[in-house]
Amino acid sequence: MVKAVVAGASGGIGQPLSLLLKLSPYVDELALYDVVGSPGVAADLSHISTKATVTGYLPADDGLKAAFTGADIIVIPAGIPRKPGMTRDDLFNINAGIIRDLITGVALYAPSAFVLVISNPVNSTVPIAAEVLKKHGVFDPTKLFGVTTLDIVRSETFTASVAGKPDPSVFKIPVIGGHSGDTIVPLLSLSEPKVEISGTDRDALVHRIQFGGDEVVQAKEGKGSATLSMAHAGFRFAESILKAVAGESGIVENTFVYLPGVPGGDAVKESAAGLDYFSVPVELGPSGAVKAINILPQVSEYEKGLLEVAYTGLAANIKKGVDFIVGAP
Ligand code: NAD
Ligand code: LMR
Numbered sequence: 478m479v480k481a482v483v484a485g486a487s488g489g490i491g492q493p494l495s496l497l498l499k500l501s502p503y504v505d506e507l508a509l510y511d512v513v514g515s516p517g518v519a520a521d522l523s524h525i526s527t528k529a530t531v532t533g534y535l536p537a538d539d540g541l542k543a544a545f546t547g548a549d550i551i552v553i554p555a556g557i558p559r560k561p562g563m564t565r566d567d568l569f570n571i572n573a574g575i576i577r578d579l580i581t582g583v584a585l586y587a588p589s590a591f592v593l594v595i596s597n598p599v600n601s602t603v604p605i606a607a608e609v610l611k612k613h614g615v616f617d618p619t620k621l622f623g624v625t626t627l628d629i630v631r632s633e634t635f636t637a638s639v640a641g642k643p644d645p646s647v648f649k650i651p652v653i654g655g656h657s658g659d660t661i662v663p664l665l666s667l668s669e670p671k672v673e674i675s676g677t678d679r680d681a682l683v684h685r686i687q688f689g690g691d692e693v694v695q696a697k698e699g700k701g702s703a704t705l706s707m708a709h710a711g712f713r714f715a716e717s718i719l720k721a722v723a724g725e726s727g728i729v730e731n732t733f734v735y736l737p738g739v740p741g742g743d744a745v746k747e748s749a750a751g752l753d754y755f756s757v758p759v760e761l762g763p764s765g766a767v768k769a770i771n772i773l774p775q776v777s778e779y780e781k782g783l784l785e786v787a788y789t790g791l792a793a794n795i796k797k798g799v800d801f802i803v804g805a806p
Contacts, residue, residue, distance in 0.1 A: 479719060480506040482548045482587075484579050485555025486533070487514035489704030490595060490711065494554060495522060495531075497712035503719035504529045510544035511555070512536055541579075545586035549722070552624075552715055553579055556596035558702040559694050565598040565657040566794065572596050573605055573801050580606045584613035591620045591718050591765065595711055599623040599656040599733055600791055604754055604798030607735050612802065618738025619765030622718075625661075625733050625756045626710035627703060628652040631689040632663045639682050640672045651772055652686065652731055653757050654787040655794065661687045662787050666777040683783070721761035728761045734769060741769040748773035750788040754795050 481498050485491045486509035498504050499522045507522070507529045509515045519533025534540035545551065556572035559565065576596055583592055588610075596602050603623035610616035632652050637645035649669045654662040663686045665672060665679060674682055685692075693703040714730055721728045733756040736742030736749075748771055749755045760768040776784065 478505045479503055479549050479722070480508065480547050481529075481715070481719075482508045482510060482544055482551040482590075484510045484544070484551060484553045485596070487511040487518050488554060489558065489701050490554035490707045492518055493705055493708035494552065494711050497708060498552075498715065499525050499529050499531060500527055501529070501712075501716060501719070502527075503716065503723060507531045508544040508548065509533045510535075510541060541582045542586050545582050545590075548587040548590040550591040550593065550715060550718060551583060551587060552593045552595065552711060554595040554707070554711065555579060556602075558704075559597070559690075560699050560701075561695050563694075565690075566601070566797075568597050569601055569797065572598070572602060573798070576602045576605050577609055577802065580609040581613070584610055584615050588613070588615035589617070589620070591622070593622050593624050593711065593715060593718070595624045595707065597656070598794060599625065600660060600754070600794035601798030601801070603733050603735075604795050605801055608799055608802035616738070617765065618735040618742075619767075621735065622714070622759075622766075623656065623733025623754075623756065624711055624714050625652065625656045625731055626714040627707050628656060628661050628663070628686065628689075628756075629731055630706060630710045630713070632665075632686045635682055635685050635689070636665065636668065636672060636674070639674055639678060651758055653755065653772070654784065655733065655754075655756060655791045657790070657794070658687055659783070660787045660790045660794070662780065662783045663687070664772065664776055664780055666780060667772065667775060679779075717761060722763050724763060726762075729758045729770070730761060731756055732759050732766075734759060734766060736769060739766045739769045741771060744771045745769050745773065749784075750792070752788065752791055752795065754791070
């Protein structure tokens, strides 16, 4: 029996993500938590004739405890989204506290759950989550994931478009680093199938993958950021976890993890300028991350340049998240 929780379930991502989880054969119980509207979303989804039972919880009456208790997987898209002109880091002041409080709930009520953090800035909210779990003595780095799958989805879509291929889903392209602007590093040189895109075409494609989020923020004209494509991406990652839990082998997803706590992570950390957190392809097993795969030695000279830029931004974002919990030195 698998219990999945969405925290932030009434939001732009939360609602379609909850719908996709309700449709998944891997989910038996779906608990929807939000500070507003979750009972309504749950009532609506509960009429769908798939097996998962659906319940909605608000903070009142120990709703967080009821929603999280017994959870196997908790997906968190709670928090404010960007408006035009904002960076993801501009969300920190509000979203850091939201993540801290929700992860405290994880520590208290579902310490063995897989935790998938969608809330931005991911480069900082994942370190916040880790530090809260550490404080409570329940941190399992093989079960905490920053969701960077939308960068993968975008790299598949935009690369197929430039390469003139009709079906983006044939592409496998690692996107490593973090999840904001130039901390996002697409590795087109490792694309399968191979693509021959060079010069200004390559530069434009890389830039579009790095700043794809801005396209949506601008197109939505102040009404938020990517929600539907993110729900798809978040579900894709969540379903990979659930498939691995169900015993499927060979599942690899790019995700932002705490490297020292994941097998193989130390080698990645050494290649990645000593950073503790980094998104790389991670093999998933029934109990979480089995191996962080170090593809950094395979990148092209051009991509090495992108990585140097990413390291600087990531180091600052990670430190900001850690300091928020442990206190700045
Ligand atoms: P939204 O405003 O539509 O929804 C957010 C939801 O969170 C709301 O329903 C709100 O009530 C809820 N919420 C706020 N505080 C809460 C709390 N303490 N507990 C539970 N729920 C709470 O925003 P959205 O468009 O769904 O985006 C949510 C977050 O996801 C944003 O931070 C956004 O930047 C981020 N995001 C990340 C990615 C990614 O690739 N990781 C992609 C898109 C968006
Ligand atoms: C995205 O990549 O679409 C998200 O991180 C949301 C945003 O703020 O761009």
